[in-house]
Amino acid sequence: MVQTMWVKEELEKAHPELTISVEAMATQGDKILDVALAKIGDKGLFTKELEAQMLIGRADIAVHSLKDLPTNLPEGLMLGCITEREDPADALVVNRKNKDHKLDTLPEGSVVGTSSLRRLAQLRHKYPHLTFKDVRGNVITRLEKLDEGQYDCLVLAAAGLSRLGFGDRIHQIIPNDISLHAVGQGALGIECASENKEVLAIIKSLEHAPTANRCLAERSFLRELEGGCQVPIGVNSKVEQENLILTGMVASLDGKRLIRDEKSGPYKSAESIGIELADSLKSQGAYEILQEIFTSVRNVE
Numbered sequence: 497m498v499q500t501m502w503v504k505e506e507l508e509k510a511h512p513e514l515t516i517s518v519e520a521m522a523t524q525g526d527k528i529l530d531v532a533l534a535k536i537g538d539k540g541l542f543t544k545e546l547e548a549q550m551l552i553g554r555a556d557i558a559v560h561s562l563k564d565l566p567t568n569l570p571e572g573l574m575l576g577c578i579t580e581r582e583d584p585a586d587a588l589v590v591n592r593k594n595k596d597h598k599l600d601t602l603p604e605g606s607v608v609g610t611s612s613l614r615r616l617a618q619l620r621h622k623y624p625h626l627t628f629k630d631v632r633g634n635v636i637t638r639l640e641k642l643d644e645g646q647y648d649c650l651v652l653a654a655a656g657l658s659r660l661g662f663g664d665r666i667h668q669i670i671p672n673d674i675s676l677h678a679v680g681q682g683a684l685g686i687e688c689a690s691e692n693k694e695v696l697a698i699i700k701s702l703e704h705a706p707t708a709n710r711c712l713a714e715r716s717f718l719r720e721l722e723g724g725c726q727v728p729i730g731v732n733s734k735v736e737q738e739n740l741i742l743t744g745m746v747a748s749l750d751g752k753r754l755i756r757d758e759k760s761g762p763y764k765s766a767e768s769i770g771i772e773l774a775d776s777l778k779s780q781g782a783y784e785i786l787q788e789i790f791t792s793v794r795n796v797e
Contacts, residue, residue, distance in 0.1 A: 498659055499684055500559040503579070503702065510701040519555065521545050543687075547573055550688065556695045558687045561656070562680030562711060565687065567719035576696045577686040578711050580704035582655035584682030584732075586615060586675045588668040589657070590649040591642050598668045602626060602648065609638065609647035613749060613789075617728035618675045619651070620751025635660055651675075655682040676730030676745045676756075679714040683707050706735050709766040713742045716770030721746065721782065727789055735763050744773045746782035749789055755780045 497520060504516045546558035547570055562578060569575065588599055594606070602608075602623070609631035610616055616628055629647060631638050635656055642650050649667075657666055686699045710733040718729055730745040740763040747754040757780065759773040774782075 499561065502659075503557075503559045503684065503686065506702055507698065511698055514698070519549075521549070547687065556688060556692065557699060560685045560687060562683040562685035563653075563678040565680065565685045567679075567715045569687065572690055573687055574690040574696075575685050576688040577699040577703045578680075578708040579684040579686070579702050581683040581707040581710070582658060583669070584677045585654045585672070586651050586670040586677055587654040587657060587666045588649055588670055589639070589642060589652055589665045590667045591645065591647070593645075594648050595667070597649075599623060599670065599674065606648040607646075609642065609650040612651070612678070614678055614728045614730050614747075615651050615675055617747035617749055617751045618730060618745070618754070620749075621747060621754045622674050622751075624751065635662065639665065653678075653681055672732045672743070676732050676743060679718045679729065679731050680711050683711050685711075706763075709740060709763045710735060710742075713740055713766035713770040716767035717742065717744050717774045718770075720771045720774035721777070721786060727786060729786075738763055740766055740769055742769050742773050744777060746777055746785055748785050753781070753785055755782050755785070 500518055504518060507516060508514055543558070543560060543565055546555070546560075549555040550558060551570065551572055557576070565575065590597060594602065597603075597606075599619075599622075604625040605627050607627045607629050608619060609629055610619070611630055611632055619626065620628065631641060631647065631650060633641070635652065638650055638652070639662065641647060651670070654666055654669060657663055686702065688695050688699060713733055714731045717731060721729060728747040728749065730747075732743040734741050739760055741758065741760040743756065743758045745754060745756040755777050757773060757776045759769050759776065761769045761772075
């Protein structure tokens with residue numbers, strides 16, 4: 497809702513003649529809080545209900561955390577705008593008794609809370625001596641559980657903490673050599689009907705081209721690997737002059753196997769760079785790792 501209100505305000509600034517109303521809706525991912533995300537499926541957990549409203553003409557746009565938006569959208573809908581990205585990194589948040597620790601110094605057996613298989617796999621790879629426990633709920637609920645002592649620390653998106661006014665809880669920005677971030681993390685995606693050119697023209701006023709190029713490369717990488725948001729796939733991207741550099745990672749759930757590579761090229765060829773990187777990781781064994789994960793999740797279900 498915070499993100500949606502920001503989009504509303506920015507659109508009204510850019511188009512003073514507009515009157516925008518907001519309708520709040522709960523999605524499946526919001527409602528099911530007692531089951532790990534990977535066990536309830538990953539296709540549209542936080543988007544389906546919003547998309548249904550656009551398809552029947554009851555809503556013009558939907559605002560998403562881009563990392564939650566599937567790379568393949570329903571027929572008739574499109575990703576119309578990608579906003580300027582905040583810091584896409586993961587962040588460590590600790591409770592009071594661990595205020596003197598960072599990831600490298602947490603005692604053996606410390607309980608780390610995360611609902612992300614991507615974070616879980618990378619942290620298990622780097623810190624096999626730590627204990628990992630699933631955590632669900634919104635950011636405030638998770639912080640309450642941390643402060644109650646249910647966890648020694650949490651790993652959350654730095655951008656989400658900052659947007660909600662909890663930037664002061666960030667204890668450590670986790671470096672890319674430890675945890676590559678989720679595809680699209682830190683950016684907002686505005687979805688709309690493909691044929692509504694008037695709405696598309698309006699929301700394009702919030703488009704941030706460098707962010708869009710980076711995220712399109714990341715999303716094509718994820719799409720080519722046929723991965724949803726709940727698989728251990730991580731990325732990092734940057735634009736240097738007219739060159740886009742994309743780093744990608746696929747890991748096994750236990751963190752014992754981790755494949756990582758990097759590709760670069762003209763930023764105007766963003767999606768091609770993502771595909772090239774995905775093909776490179778597949779040739780190194782990434783496809784086999786992902787197939788094992790899909791089979792494992794299906795067996796748990």
